[in-house]
Amino acid sequence: MIVLDSLVNVLDTVLYLFQLSLLIYIVISLLIQFGIVNPYSSIISLVQNSLSQIHEPILNIVRRYIPMFGNLDLSPLVVFLLIMFLSDILNKIT
Secondary structure (H helix, E strand, O other), X not given: OHHHHHHHHHHHHHHHXXXXXXXXXXXXXXXXXXXXXXXXXXXXXXXXXXXXXXXXHHHHHHHHHOOOEOOEOOHHHHHHHHHHHHHHHHHHHO
């Protein structure tokens, strides 16, 4: 049981960090889109590219099944909710 609890805690932490980085990715994308931050800044570009490599493969899978509504992309919201759902399931296991 100790091994299972430890594994669940690690998975829950990984899901939390993924959710947090997804939130940062969404905020940076919105700040760039509204012209608040300079997309050519080296720090912003580095963070945006790094987070894009992590999140875009998963977001692209969700985008296949969920259409865009005008210019509104709901795939980050769906991934965010799926992570919350998985986290709840993991917490109920322990």
